[in-house]
Amino acid sequence: MLNPIQISAKSLGQLALANFCPKCFWVRLHCHDKFPFAIFPGIFSSIDSYSKKVTAAHFATHGRVPRWFDGFGEIGVPIKVPHWSKFNVVDKSTNITLTGMPDELLQRRDNSLFIGDYKCARYTDRADELLPMYSVQLNVYAYIAKQTAVGTASGLGLLYYEPAAALPASDTDDLIKPEGFLMRFTAKVLPIPLNVKAIPPLLARVREIHDLTCAPAGREGCKDCALLEALVAVAAQGVQQAELLQRNGGR
Numbered sequence: 001m002l003n004p005i006q007i008s009a010k011s012l013g014q015l016a017l018a019n020f021c022p023k024c025f026w027v028r029l030h031c032h033d034k035f036p037f038a039i040f041p042g043i044f045s046s047i048d049s050y051s052k053k054v055t056a057a058h059f060a061t062h063g064r065v066p067r068w069f070d071g072f073g074e075i076g077v078p079i080k081v082p083h084w085s086k087f088n089v090v091d092k093s094t095n096i097t098l099t100g101m102p103d104e105l106l107q108r109r110d111n112s113l114f115i116g117d118y119k120c121a122r123y124t125d126r127a128d129e130l131l132p133m134y135s136v137q138l139n140v141y142a143y144i145a146k147q148t149a150v151g152t153a154s155g156l157g158l159l160y161y162e163p164a165a166a167l168p169a170s171d172t173d174d175l176i177k178p179e180g181f182l183m184r185f186t187a188k189v190l191p192i193p194l195n196v197k198a199i200p201p202l203l204a205r206v207r208e209i210h211d212l213t214c215a216p217a218g219r220e221g222c223k224d225c226a227l228l229e230a231l232v233a234v235a236a237q238g239v240q241q242a243e244l245l246q247r248n249g250g251r
């Protein structure tokens with residue numbers, strides 16, 4: 001029986017990045033998909049949570065999602081997103097539990113699903129370099145939705161909410177209030193192709209990397225690893241000197 005592995009949709013997506021590093025990924029897998037010293041600024045979770053409330057509030061008031069969703073065509077009505085503890089699948093051939101929690105699930109008239117994910121980031125014409133990761137992330141949601149009988153996805157999409165960079169003088173009174181200030185976000189939507197067939201080979205690759213008895217080589221030319229190696233060499237030198245001192249009775 002293979003050792004169980006649990007991995008999130010987003011972490012699986014890292015395998016698709018152009019600068020993917022098998023060494024980093026091996027370490028991450030052996031830290032149970034979390035780096036001990038990683039800090040994720042809470043503000044992004046707050047903005048994601050607020051974005052969901054914006055969609056829900058608009059639907060409650062107007063009976064439809066906001067107009068910027070129209071870029072995806074007809075996408076239906078928001079439905080409850082299951083908690084990740086229910087929205088997961090175990091891949092039997094690799095014994096990997098794949099988890100996720102989409103930001104938005106919408107049910108179309110034909111009962112198929114549209115799955116959306118919010119990104120508080122700028123999307124320029126120059127493609128977002130994280131796009132391959134986001135594409136896997138959304139396809140994992142489609143894969144889990146199908147296998148957990150939540151529904152069959154017929155569309156996927158990213159919603160980039162870009163914070164305003166400029167503060168026109170004419171908006172001063174609208175945005176700056178006695179109790180605080182408002183910040184505008186502009187929505188840009190990007191449909192993502194459905195490709196759930198890409199998921200099983202990625203799971204096989206996770207199993208392959210996980211089961212290596214030691215970390216594979218890192219990404220060639222990575223400055224961070226070069227710094228770490230230099231640090232390890234300095235530390236080793238320090239240990240040698242301390243041992244020498246001890247042998248010489250501290251003289």
Ligand code: SF4
Binds near residue numbers: 225
């Ligand atoms: S090569 Fe870079 S990315 Fe890979 S493990 Fe080393 S520091 Fe991390």
